[in-house]
Amino acid sequence: MIGECVRCAKSIGDVYLICEECSEEMFSKNVFWINASPIISSPVIDRYKEDSEPVIGIGERPGDEIQYREGPSTLQEIKDFQHEDMDKEDYLRIEQRMNNILAELGVLKELDFDSYRFSKEDLRVFSEIFFTMEEVDLDFLGEKGESSLYVRMGNLFYYTTKNVDSSYFEPTFREEAMRNFYEEAESYYQLALDIDEENLHAHINGGDLSLYMEEYDQAKDHFEMALENGADQGIERDLIRAYIGAGDLQEAEDRLEDLLEDEPEDPEIWYLKGEIARKRDRWGGAIQFYNKATSNDDDYIDAYLKNGEVLLQKEMYSEADQIYDLLLQKDDDLLDAWFGKAQALLGQDKWGGAFQCLNETLSRDPQIKEGWKYMGDIYQERGEYQKALQSYDRALTIDENYTAAVKAKESCKEKL
Numbered sequence: 001m002i003g004e005c006v007r008c009a010k011s012i013g014d015v016y017l018i019c020e021e022c023s024e025e026m027f028s029k030n031v032f033w034i035n036a037s038p039i040i041s042s043p044v045i046d047r048y049k050e051d052s053e054p055v056i057g058i059g060e061r062p063g064d065e066i067q068y069r070e071g072p073s074t075l076q077e078i079k080d081f082q083h084e085d086m087d088k089e090d091y092l093r094i095e096q097r098m099n100n101i102l103a104e105l106g107v108l109k110e111l112d113f114d115s116y117r118f119s120k121e122d123l124r125v126f127s128e129i130f131f132t133m134e135e136v137d138l139d140f141l142g143e144k145g146e147s148s149l150y151v152r153m154g155n156l157f158y159y160t161t162k163n164v165d166s167s168y169f170e171p172t173f174r175e176e177a178m179r180n181f182y183e184e185a186e187s188y189y190q191l192a193l194d195i196d197e198e199n200l201h202a203h204i205n206g207g208d209l210s211l212y213m214e215e216y217d218q219a220k221d222h223f224e225m226a227l228e229n230g231a232d233q234g235i236e237r238d239l240i241r242a243y244i245g246a247g248d249l250q251e252a253e254d255r256l257e258d259l260l261e262d263e264p265e266d267p268e269i270w271y272l273k274g275e276i277a278r279k280r281d282r283w284g285g286a287i288q289f290y291n292k293a294t295s296n297d298d299d300y301i302d303a304y305l306k307n308g309e310v311l312l313q314k315e316m317y318s319e320a321d322q323i324y325d326l327l328l329q330k331d332d333d334l335l336d337a338w339f340g341k342a343q344a345l346l347g348q349d350k351w352g353g354a355f356q357c358l359n360e361t362l363s364r365d366p367q368i369k370e371g372w373k374y375m376g377d378i379y380q381e382r383g384e385y386q387k388a389l390q391s392y393d394r395a396l397t398i399d400e401n402y403t404a405a406v407k408a409k410e411s412c413k414e415k416l
Helices: 020-029 031-035 074-079 088-105 120-139 147-163 171-195 200-212 216-228 235-246 249-262 267-279 283-296 301-313 317-330 335-347 351-364 369-382 385-398 403-413
Strands: 002-004 011-013
Touching: 147 171, 147 200, 171 200, 200 216, 200 235, 216 235, 235 249, 235 267, 249 267, 267 283, 267 301, 283 301, 301 317, 301 335, 317 335, 335 351, 335 369, 351 369, 369 385, 369 403, 385 403
Parallel strands: none
Antiparallel strands: 002 011
């Protein structure tokens, strides 16, 4: 099937929403062009007066309410900033105003990005703030003011990296874009730490994002500094995750044993012990620890999923199938459970059920190359070779170097 780029309307494969050229232009010109509707799928937060032009709330917040004032929009205010003939006092004044704007928008140091979403107007303002500060910093390099501004700027890229649907980008650009978002966030957190090396939120958010991007050594550094500077002991678990990711398994295990003395029934501790066992190829131990985690918390989805992955790897398909059935009873929209169940059914040669699960999987995320490859395998099994070739082509559109799909396609062609 053919679709259109949402920006230039060029014909592209329907797995994408934007062509590579537009992606690159968007990113090089304005990283916050991502306020296009395919990205922001959640409802807009209503922070504006319904009977006036959208403006940012100014002033104190009594309780949970926001006070508003009439006047020019914050976006226009930022555009009106003058940069010529500025002195340090002007710079610091603008920096403080930027900080206030970000605070009013809700970009707080303690912001929970997993539950917060920005409106499109917010993102336009963020974009202007970003470029204004970039331009100002050219003239006042080294004249940094408060670290909190740079934490908030880092938080914008933190949000971008963790919440933007990366399937928006073509595969050739996706990894580069996400890497650049992460590096921008980290650079702003480092600016904050240059001013205040004990800035707790720069270390916590920087560590969390590094962990998300699998930059485990960087995550370790951030979390260790956060703990030294008084972070809540909950950060200890994040640090353990970083140790596991970095392969420092003995250090991670020692820290977990210390935690177990105080919290022997904590499901997360048992989950992390399962992760260590899995890294050491101790499959039986991993299954045991994941089971312990879910017995202590029946809704521990990650532990169920990891247990299912281990069972698939050990070709225990029937047991894996039971895990994924249980997960789908809890949440029938869980992508990983549909895909896991498809693999478990394939392992049992249950082609019809696997085909249905793959349809459920790819309808939720058409970027899973393995899903298209498995779909092609099922079509081959049915003798529908043209449809099999189309499925393999979809997989290769996502990753042209996907060896399994290349070999399967060649095998299929021989049967025509």
